[in-house]
Amino acid sequence: MALANTILQRRNARAGPHEDGDEVRREPAAVRFLIVALAVAFLVVFLVLPLITVFQQAFMHGLWPYLAALVEPDAVAAIRLTLVVAAISVSLNLLFGLVAAWAIAKFDFPGKSVLITLIDLPFSVSPVIAGLVFVLLFGAQGYFGAFLQAHDIQILFALPGLVLATVFVTFPFVARELIPLMQEQGTQDEEAAISLGASGLQTFFRVTLPNVKWALLYGVLLCNARAMGEFGAVSVVSGHIRGETNTMPLHIEILYNEYQFTAAFAVASLLALLALVTLIAKVLLERRAAAE
Amino acid sequence: MKYRATMGAARPRLRRRPSVLPGFGITLGVTLTWLALIVLIPLAGLFLQTATLSFAEFWAIVTSRRALNAFKLSFGLSLVAAVINLVFGGLVAWALVRYQFPGRRLLDAIVDIPFALPTAVAGIALTTLFAENGWLGSVLALAGIKVAFTPLGILVALVFIGLPFVVRTVQPVLLDLDAELEEVAATLGASRWQTFTRVILPLVVPALLTGFALAFARAVGEYGSVIFIAGNLPNVSEIAPLLIMIRLEEFKYADATAIAVVMLIASFLILLAINRLQRWSELRTGRL
Numbered sequence: 001m002a003l004a005n006t007i008l009q010r011r012n013a014r015a016g017p018h019e020d021g022d023e024v025r026r027e028p029a030a031v032r033f034l035i036v037a038l039a040v041a042f043l044v045v046f047l048v049l050p051l052i053t054v055f056q057q058a059f060m061h062g063l064w065p066y067l068a069a070l071v072e073p074d075a076v077a078a079i080r081l082t083l084v085v086a087a088i089s090v091s092l093n094l095l096f097g098l099v100a101a102w103a104i105a106k107f108d109f110p111g112k113s114v115l116i117t118l119i120d121l122p123f124s125v126s127p128v129i130a131g132l133v134f135v136l137l138f139g140a141q142g143y144f145g146a147f148l149q150a151h152d153i154q155i156l157f158a159l160p161g162l163v164l165a166t167v168f169v170t171f172p173f174v175a176r177e178l179i180p181l182m183q184e185q186g187t188q189d190e191e192a193a194i195s196l197g198a199s200g201l202q203t204f205f206r207v208t209l210p211n212v213k214w215a216l217l218y219g220v221l222l223c224n225a226r227a228m229g230e231f232g233a234v235s236v237v238s239g240h241i242r243g244e245t246n247t248m249p250l251h252i253e254i255l256y257n258e259y260q261f262t263a264a265f266a267v268a269s270l271l272a273l274l275a276l277v278t279l280i281a282k283v284l285l286e287r288r289a290a291a292e
Numbered sequence: 293m294k295y296r297a298t299m300g301a302a303r304p305r306l307r308r309r310p311s312v313l314p315g316f317g318i319t320l321g322v323t324l325t326w327l328a329l330i331v332l333i334p335l336a337g338l339f340l341q342t343a344t345l346s347f348a349e350f351w352a353i354v355t356s357r358r359a360l361n362a363f364k365l366s367f368g369l370s371l372v373a374a375v376i377n378l379v380f381g382g383l384v385a386w387a388l389v390r391y392q393f394p395g396r397r398l399l400d401a402i403v404d405i406p407f408a409l410p411t412a413v414a415g416i417a418l419t420t421l422f423a424e425n426g427w428l429g430s431v432l433a434l435a436g437i438k439v440a441f442t443p444l445g446i447l448v449a450l451v452f453i454g455l456p457f458v459v460r461t462v463q464p465v466l467l468d469l470d471a472e473l474e475e476v477a478a479t480l481g482a483s484r485w486q487t488f489t490r491v492i493l494p495l496v497v498p499a500l501l502t503g504f505a506l507a508f509a510r511a512v513g514e515y516g517s518v519i520f521i522a523g524n525l526p527n528v529s530e531i532a533p534l535l536i537m538i539r540l541e542e543f544k545y546a547d548a549t550a551i552a553v554v555m556l557i558a559s560f561l562i563l564l565a566i567n568r569l570q571r572w573s574e575l576r577t578g579r580l
Binding site for chain 2: 024025027028032035036038039040042043045046047048049050051053054057096099100102103104106107108109115117118119120121122123124125126127128129132133134135136137139141143164167168171187190191194195200203204222225228229230231232235236248249250252253256261264265268271272274275276278279280282283
């Protein structure tokens with residue numbers, strides 16, 4: 001999953017699949033064919049066909065209904081809100097990821113593995129629970145509910161709640177990409193820079209950052225894909241106010257439940273496109289990183 | 293080798309190693325504060341909220357018929373989905389690493405689709421595909437199999453979202469496998485099947501199990517891709533995360549919280565198991 005792992009793999013592996021031709025390491029042709037056929041069939045049924053379905057359904061009635069679904073005011077509002085929520089959440093997690101990776105990868109301290117586990121925690125928490133915890137904190141009957149109401153501060157069913165839920169769900173993404181790579185790279189480069197008189201920030205921006213730029217970019221891309229596509233957590237805190245607090249995935253749900261399938265899949269196709277772009281970027285970044 | 297590795301891992305590092313690099317205090321401080329604010333305090337709030345219930349009340353909620361059925365469905369189907377992913381994920385990883393076939397690189401890239409595709413999009417796509425008038429649903433209907441709006445549909449969604457976990461944990465281990473081990477086995481007269489089951493499989497088992505546990509953990513909490521295809525009938529096709537959602541919409545916060553706490557404790561236990569498995573995998577394959 002992590003780019004760092006992939007880079008290491010590419011370096012270690014001789015050249016993709018083993019084609020050294022040593023017959024002792026190959027199965028009989030019939031077995032090979034059967035395994036490949038099963039693997040391909042499985043991937044086509046579970047991954048390729050659903051992806052094709054999205055675009056087929058979106059364009060089923062031609063280009064105009066497709067475009068009409070995308071410029072409709074509620075859809076535009078949902079797209080705008082999704083972009084705003086993702087921009088804020090990804091920036092916050094980018095900053096956090098860099099700071100956490102510096103502390104964890106460049107220094108040794110007791111309790112480090114516990115800290116890494118805690119950062120990973122949101123990966124294994126159900127999105128619905130991620131939303132629920134913020135309802136319990138900021139809802140009308142929540143711990144801070146009375147205080148927020150007295151001061152007329154709106155967190156739930158508004159932008160801050162959407163951002164909080166999204167930040168929680170995407171919390172580990174950037175840190176998780178950076179930590180293994182920065183640990184692998186060690187501290188010699190930074191120590192050299194410091195001993196040559198560079199300041200801490202200069203060292204970070206001129207030495208550390210260039211060393212991890214591809215992994216960082218990939219972490220941001222994954223974080224962004226997840227932030228824009230988050231459904232369960234956001235669904236709990238959004239309040240589903242049409243044109244106001246509906247993000248794209250929530251808008252898709254409403255359209256789908258109203259049997260407006262073409263419109264639902266039209267909006268869904270944008271998110272599917274984002275997923276494809278993310279995957280293509282991943283492949284390109286891996287090649288770039290392996291080449292360096 | 294195993295002994296040495298264990299010794300290394302167990303050696304306690306009591307104090308922070310001195311370093312010339314600046315910024316340790318502030319970066320660790322910011323990390324801990326941000327982690328506490330976003331993750332730890334909100335999760336602690338969930339546990340505090342259950343403390344307002346007496347144990348009898350809590351027990352009554354989590355052992356009610358509807359909750360028990362939801363747990364059974366979520367955990368049971370997640371387990372089955374993880375087993376399917378264990379088998380087919382292992383197979384896919386093997387095919388991608390060992391064989392050359394047309395479209396291999398494309399399929400390799402596509403394995404990550406469930407990571408990148410929003411769950412709601414996956415949900416409506418799978419529902420359309422497996423509905424009775426869908427491409428696959430209509431074929432399966434001929435055989436009398438109904439997928440969409442049944443528990444079988446939930447299983448399909450859970451297999452979808454768990455697939456990359458097994459493939460991506462097994463792939464690097466297969467790539468790193470030492471060719472000489474297999475050559476030695478063959479030289480000593482082992483058949484290909486014997487080499488596979490006695491030499492290769494033992495080395496890959498920890499990674500397979502790690503992928504299995506990751507897929508299981510993800511499936512247990514999954515919501516978005518499931519609710520469209522599930523049918524959502526109470527006691528039949530209603531998963532635990534959906535029940536939490538329904539209780540929340542009814543403003544029954546205590547019920548929602550109690551069910552959430554059970555799921556959260558289960559996730560912690562799975563996370564613990566995953567950590568153990570990963571360490572085992574690293575020890576066995578020497579990838580430290």
